[in-house]
Amino acid sequence: MNVLKKLILLFGLAAMPAIAPAQAPNPAPQVAAPEAKAVPAPVAATTAATAAPAADAKAATAGPDDGSLPGYTPMKPTPGVGMPVDRGVDFQDQYSANGEYAKWLNNSILLPIITIISLFVLGLLLFVVVRFRRSANPNPSKTTHNTFIEIVWTLVPVLILLGIAYPSLTLVAKQFKPAPKEAVTVKITGYQWYWGYTYPDHGGFEVVSNMLKEQSQVGPGERYRTENDGPSHLAVDARMVVPAGVPIRIQTTAADVIHSFAVPSLWFKLDAVPGRLNEKQLLIEKPGVYFGQCSELCGARHGYMPIAVEALPPEKFAAWIKAKGGTMPGEKPAEAPAAPAAATAAAPAAAAPVAAAAAAVPAK
Ligand SMILES: [Cu+2]
Numbered sequence: 001m002n003v004l005k006k007l008i009l010l011f012g013l014a015a016m017p018a019i020a021p022a023q024a025p026n027p028a029p030q031v032a033a034p035e036a037k038a039v040p041a042p043v044a045a046t047t048a049a050t051a052a053p054a055a056d057a058k059a060a061t062a063g064p065d066d067g068s069l070p071g072y073t074p075m076k077p078t079p080g081v082g083m084p085v086d087r088g089v090d091f092q093d094q095y096s097a098n099g100e101y102a103k104w105l106n107n108s109i110l111l112p113i114i115t116i117i118s119l120f121v122l123g124l125l126l127f128v129v130v131r132f133r134r135s136a137n138p139n140p141s142k143t144t145h146n147t148f149i150e151i152v153w154t155l156v157p158v159l160i161l162l163g164i165a166y167p168s169l170t171l172v173a174k175q176f177k178p179a180p181k182e183a184v185t186v187k188i189t190g191y192q193w194y195w196g197y198t199y200p201d202h203g204g205f206e207v208v209s210n211m212l213k214e215q216s217q218v219g220p221g222e223r224y225r226t227e228n229d230g231p232s233h234l235a236v237d238a239r240m241v242v243p244a245g246v247p248i249r250i251q252t253t254a255a256d257v258i259h260s261f262a263v264p265s266l267w268f269k270l271d272a273v274p275g276r277l278n279e280k281q282l283l284i285e286k287p288g289v290y291f292g293q294c295s296e297l298c299g300a301r302h303g304y305m306p307i308a309v310e311a312l313p314p315e316k317f318a319a320w321i322k323a324k325g326g327t328m329p330g331e332k333p334a335e336a337p338a339a340p341a342a343a344t345a346a347a348p349a350a351a352a353p354v355a356a357a358a359a360a361v362p363a364k
Helices: 002-023 028-037 040-046 048-062 097-131 147-175 314-323 335-351 353-363
Strands: 184-191 194-198 206-209 240-243 248-254 259-263 268-272 278-282 288-294 306-312
Touching: 097 147, 184 240, 184 259, 184 268, 206 240, 240 314, 248 259, 248 268, 259 306, 268 278, 306 314
Parallel strands: 184 248, 240 306
Antiparallel strands: 184 194, 194 206, 248 278, 259 268, 259 288, 288 306
């Protein structure tokens, strides 16, 4: 009975995200207000240091509406890379060393072992059913012990489990190897229901990332998803930009409830827990755009907080940092560039009604 209750509860929870979009079209103004516009404002208001770049990002998206900045144009995703594919049954293609190892472990070790054992047991069952059926075997044997068989059926499973345990534990160890000192740190904060990416090594600015809506869902002049942004429900207005081929130290936390930062094609998943800082290393081998989603049921719009990671060659990453008003490690904390960045942000902000509205909120 308890099990039945739990099942019903689970179904209810699973249906919640499905109900959310059905409600979305009617209370459109309410949905639009807390999600895309008002939400970045409290973030900008919390820390003075992040206020300028956040406003900068807002101003940039209000401009040509493709998320580009001076010296940076968002990369066009390659179809089938870093995203799910139609009728896909396997894991996504992997773009990190850990992912390649894990996919090899699954496809070359686990799947063959599972298949062989299943077929072997099925064969034994069929053999017993046919060979020892009542009509063919009217007087069953009374044998109860066979030392040789008992040793074999104890030892063989132990050896199989040991054979699986070694590469499995190796994978766990690889995944939780601490990042080297020179790794680039990105602190990821989960919010209901969007992501914030902070770059403590690069001036501490925060990128606020919201899911892009479809053209039919936005008002005139508002930014909507195009093919350059990525697939529907995965594309975001501001991506998490990182360097490719360089170790990245990912730290996750959350501001409200537990979220989980997960990107399948990078074999990366790390829970974001309020009041805690989780850490894991990530190394992306190739430049590209890799999509993921929040993977911890975090509320009504859990299904609408996608993740887009854009890995750039290091020099292009440096250009992006500059465009965001940040600094590269070793550079002088740029007092001078920060001021123009804030100034340029302020000008379009005044012109753009969206940014102006966001700027007005912290004032009161
Ligand atoms: Cu979430």
